[in-house]
Amino acid sequence: MSLSLTAADRAAIVVSLELAAVTTLILLVLGTPLAWWLARTRSRWRTPVEALTALPLVLPPTVLGFYLLVILGPRGPVGGFWEGIGGDRIVFSFPGLVIGSVLYSLPFVVQPLQNAFTSVGRRPLEVAATLRASPLDRFFSVAVPLARPGFLTATGLAFAHTLGEFGVVLMVGGNIPGRTQVVSIAIYDHVEALEYGAAHTLAAAMLVFSFLVLLAMYALNRSFEAPRL
């Protein structure tokens, strides 16, 4: 078993880490308002939106990947429009991977955040309102700090889950070494080529790394545990 990594393997690790970082960042920005809305709204749209958000949990990644390919491809409605106004091709590119990953990991961010916001409750926000905090002010000064465990879980899960995806990335990203080839696909390629040693190195690294991410997340959450209102 060889512990040395080929240039392509190293590139795959870089792509994986970049993809996970960018995806997590985008998901926190998009998922936070969505989770806040889901936690507070009494709208009849809440339930359908909740179900839609949870879809990636149950769909085979290939279904999501397939439809993304159809929509984002050069002849798809979005991809066609984008390329028509001079944009670069989305599918088989890093931005395409990001779009696919954001959708695929959405529930892993929205659900912990929604639970955290729900458990904050209305009372601390009402208190803040009577202490002259505007809605945006109370969101950042009260809701976000009190929902900190939720943010930690969401960040950890989004990052680890994006690292671990395979199907969507394969469908939308192709498998272009150095550009869209991620670790999970590189492992698959090694196995296909019967390079078990190389597969082993990457697989073990992935296993240990993912474990460490989750370990850090749970340990931090434990240390933040504080009595609630």
Add this chain to the structure above:
Amino acid sequence: MSPPVRARLRLARPGFVLDVDLEIPGLGVTGLFGPSGAGKTTILRAMAGVERVDEARLKVAEETWDDTPAGLHLPPHRRRVGYVFQEPSLFPHLDARRNIAYGHRRTPDAERRISVEEAVEWLGVGPLLDRRPDALSGGERQRIAIARALVTSPRLLLLDEPISALDRESRAAIVPYLERLPGHLSIPIVYVSHSLRDIARLADHLVWLVDGRVRASGECGEIVARIGRAGGIPEDPVAVLEATVSRHEETDHLTVLDGPWGPILVRRLDREPGSRLRLQILASDVSLGARREEDTSILNQFPMRVESVGEPGPGEVLVELREPAGDGPPLLARVSARSARELALERGAPIVARVKAVAVLE
């Protein structure tokens, strides 16, 4: 002194209707008393703006906070209101100092009337400032919460049963702070409680709510007596009165108070002559006699006349007494139906009230 607060609030929900028109004096403590579900908390929440009602008109210190017909609803963070919730709702992620600073930081300089130092001193929370909420007792947390509300320099202070969630010891520790509070403030304070004894300690003016409507409102002693006469509350009816310390009789270890019906003797109080006190007399501590008794252990006897005779329970009657001249607060006596018959108690009859115990509240 601020002008009175006018609050007209209406709300209809399945099983609950609120329809009140309140005038709250611009100074002192107005109690909102009523059983659970009478609408007390809804009124406070509507006044604070954290709950919308169907129709609200609210004017505080010349400022309109709500006028539903005109489409006006000031959001809570634009109202200069202090709200202390029933359960001490400190922000768990901030220590006591930062909890207090939270509202102060958000109050513009020009609107600041109460400094953090003052509020900290009034509530006696100086030694607690570096603690996290989870290291404070319930009573301490509530004192921090009151200080936190005060430093926003509110024009109206709303206290929603601030001591009802506390154990007996914490209550006893916080009540003196609450009693001194009105002396520091020149704004109206609304105090909600379902405990007549709590409210009688603090309120100058009392609003009695039943099923979302005002049953009676007026001077505290009068309304407390009226609530007692109506019965139906778990507590013993009580009379509330004000008195002034007159002098001390050191040999007998007694203090003489100037009360509304003449001198009142109580156990030696550590108060200067001239200081004002609030007293409570339970109806069950008052017995009645045809004339003044000389050979008795009872210190306080007042010549009164019968104002009304009601029925609080089987075999018992509740007698409302007034001094013969007719002014002054009412005194309530709970006596057996037989005694009432034998004493021929009827409206206008002269009678001597013998008071077994007087509770000094402040």
